[in-house]
Amino acid sequence: MLELETEVRRATTADAQALSGLSATLFPLGCPANTKPEDLAEYIRRELTTERFRAFLEDHRHVILAASVSNKLAGYAFIARVSAPPHMQLSAGLELRKFYIDAAYHGRGVANALMKEVLAIAANEREGALWLSVFSGNERAISFYKKWGFRIAGTQDFVVGADCQQDYLMQRGPATNTKDNQQCK
Numbered sequence: 001m002l003e004l005e006t007e008v009r010r011a012t013t014a015d016a017q018a019l020s021g022l023s024a025t026l027f028p029l030g031c032p033a034n035t036k037p038e039d040l041a042e043y044i045r046r047e048l049t050t051e052r053f054r055a056f057l058e059d060h061r062h063v064i065l066a067a068s069v070s071n072k073l074a075g076y077a078f079i080a081r082v083s084a085p086p087h088m089q090l091s092a093g094l095e096l097r098k099f100y101i102d103a104a105y106h107g108r109g110v111a112n113a114l115m116k117e118v119l120a121i122a123a124n125e126r127e128g129a130l131w132l133s134v135f136s137g138n139e140r141a142i143s144f145y146k147k148w149g150f151r152i153a154g155t156q157d158f159v160v161g162a163d164c165q166q167d168y169l170m171q172r173g174p175a176t177n178t179k180d181n182q183q184c185k
Contacts, residue, residue: 003109004069008117011064011076016053018073019064023048026100030138032165039161063121067101067114074110075101077118084131085156085169094122096132099141115148122172129173133158136166145170 011019024044031040056062056078067075078098096118101111122130133156134141142152150170158167 003112004074004105006074006110006113007068008065008113009068011057011066013054013057015064015066015073016057017050019053019066019076020048020050022073022076022100022102023053023098026102029103030135030141031160032135032137032163035160035163035165039163043160065114065117065121067110069105069108069110073102074105075099075114077114079118079121079130081125084171094125094130096130099132111144115144119148119172129171131169131171133167133169136168142168142170145172148172 027044027048028035028040053064057064061081063079065077065079066073067077076098077096077100080095080097081093082095083093084095099111099114099118101114105111118130130150131153132145132150134145135158136142136155150172152168153171154169156167156169158165
């Protein structure tokens with residue numbers, strides 16, 4: 001497929017509504033197929049609102065990069081300046097909290113352009129180390145992250161409503177010892 005010309009820029013509070021809308025559309029695609037619709041709806045209603053995005057954008061500990069094609073939001077990356085979970089024992093102080101690309105732009109170079117900018121930010125902070133969590137059944141995302149140098153460093157539970165899902169913790173940067181942190185039964 002032809003790669004698209006992608007503009008990547010820091011999002012502003014004016015982007016909050018568009019980021020919320022894209023998140024609400026794409027979040028279910030990264031979850032297990034059997035996640036109950038009411039659990040998805042509750043998570044989206046609570047976590048992916050315009051107000052939450054506006055607050056993130058106003059907080060200096062967060063950076064949201066917006067990727068656009070022909071002035072249309074095609075994806076975004078949410079980077080948080082937070083420590084990795086204690087059980088990971090990692091030096092990474094940057095979390096790639098969300099990395100969403102609209103399905104219409106998959107395979108068109110948008111994700112690569114966005115990841116280059118994410119890694120540029122990581123290179124300027126915290127020794128370039130970066131961590132993320134991804135649903136363990138999301139093979140497409142896991143493959144993409146591995147292509148960019150991330151490796152599985154452990155697991156953790158991720159709760160959506162009443163549904164407890166297992167996520168992989170992935171890291172790019174200095175290696176240290178890790179272990180799993182599973183609490184859902």
